[in-house]
Amino acid sequence: MxxxxxxxxxxxxxxxxxxxxxxxxxxxxxxxxxxxxxxxxxxxxxxDISRLDLGRIEQREDGGLTIGALVPNSDLAADRRVIDGYPVLSRALLAGASGQLRNKASTGGNLLQRTRCYYFYDTATACNKREPGSGCAAIGGFNRIHAILGASDKCIATHPSDMAVAMRALDATVVTLKGDGDRRRISIHDFYRLPGDTPEIENVLEPGELITHVELPGPPQGEQLYRKVRDRASYAFALVSVAGVVKVEDGKIASAALAFGGLAHLPWRDFEMEAMLVGQAPSTALFEAAADKLLAGARGHGSNDFKIPLARRTLIACLRDLTGV
Structure with a gap:
């Protein structure tokens, strides 16, 4: 070291x-x-920021929660307000790692996890994320865990966090402190960046900017679900994951929020796909059309071709569970 x-x-x-x-x-x-x-x-x-006073979960007057950046993942998953109001988040955290890691891992750090791409970790191989301009060994290499959406010819890595997928389905806001003392509130939808030509730049944080809190709006209405498909049930990263919040009212889908892990460089959300669900009666045909929309631009790279049909089946199964079809 x-x-x-x-x-x-x-x-x-x-x-x-x-x-x-x-x-x-x-x-x-x-x-x-x-x-x-x-x-x-x-x-x-x-x-070392571990001793700062950022380890509390606080209820806001608007019904939402303010979560300190240093709240351990285990504490967040076990908080009664999270279990009752945001079960998709609790389930995502419990699916994310072993108990020992959850006891140490922080809310802010979870959002900033680096990819688990094999080539990123192997300094003897080419990786544009680790060494810009060196190439991407995953393209043409073994890429079973890699992206099928939003990738570029510079990088096909995926974001590893389970928590961040749930946070995106819940429309979270990231609160930060900048070096000049200014504070920012950044929508989770704007927080992460696609790889493009600069895969080494993974989010919109400025140098020295510190995450202090994450804010959740009031608990959403409807059914919530987190499903993680992985190679083994214990401590493995997602091949495909879905965080879903869907409300059915009067026989039709009144609202839908669906975020995906394991598919892209960031927690993925397709607002156009969600919009095509709203106002429609739940049906297998509708869910298949939604899967077609989600995966219209999907591209496999050899070892990860299987992710396209896997993502399709997983989304359809989740929508059935969320709507009772």
């Missing part, structure tokens, strides 16, 4: 004041430390 300096921040303001070139924030460290050991990430300085 490369030599680095280490400091403990006493406040969010002190933490962002320490930020600069080669500086990384660390809380649970469940992803960052692994990457440092492999020298995939080699920060010059770590700023």
């Amino acid at each position: 490369k030599t680095f300096t280490y400091t403990k921040a006493q406040s969010p303001e002190a933490a962002v004041a320490e930020a600069g070139e080669g500086v990384r924030f660390i809380a649970g460290g469940t992803n960052l430390l692994d990457l440092m050991k492999l020298q995939v990430m080699t920060p010059d300085k770590l700023v």
Whole structure:
């Protein structure tokens, strides 16, 4: 591991004041430390934010929740307000990792997980995300876990977080503190970036910008579901996952929010596909048409071709469960 300096921040303001070139924030460290050991990430300085007062879940007057960036995944999944009002989030967190990792992993850190692409972790191979301009060994390589939507000829990696998929279905907002002291509220829909020509830039955070909270609107109406399809039931990343919130009223779909993991560089959501469901009576034919819309631009890369029919079957099955068809 490369030599680095280490400091403990006493406040969010002190933490962002320490930020600069080669500086990384660390809380649970469940992803960052692994990457440092492999020298995939080699920060010059770590700023420890784990003792900041950002570990609470607070009820807001509008019925929503404000979740501190340092709330452990295990605490968030077990909170009665989350279980009752946002079961899709609780289920996603419980599907995301072992109990030991959930005890350490933080809400903010979960959003910022790096991809689990094999080639990203292997410094002997080409990876534009790790070393811009070096190429993408996954294209033409073994790409079983890789993207079928939103990819580019520079990168076909996927985002690994389960929690972020549920957060996108719930229309979460990410609250941050910038180095100049300004605060930002960023919709989860605008937070992540597709790879394009710059796959190394994964989100819209500015250098030194710190996530302090995540806000959820009031609990959504309707049925909620999180389904994760993976190679094994214990501690594996999603091949396809679906976070769904669907309300059926008077025999028709009144609202639908569906986010997908394992398919793209970011938690994927197709608002046009959701719109075609609303106002329609639930049926297998409708769900098949929705799957066709979702996957119209899907492209496999050899080892991951199977993800296209798998995503189709998974979406249809989830919509049946959510609507009782």
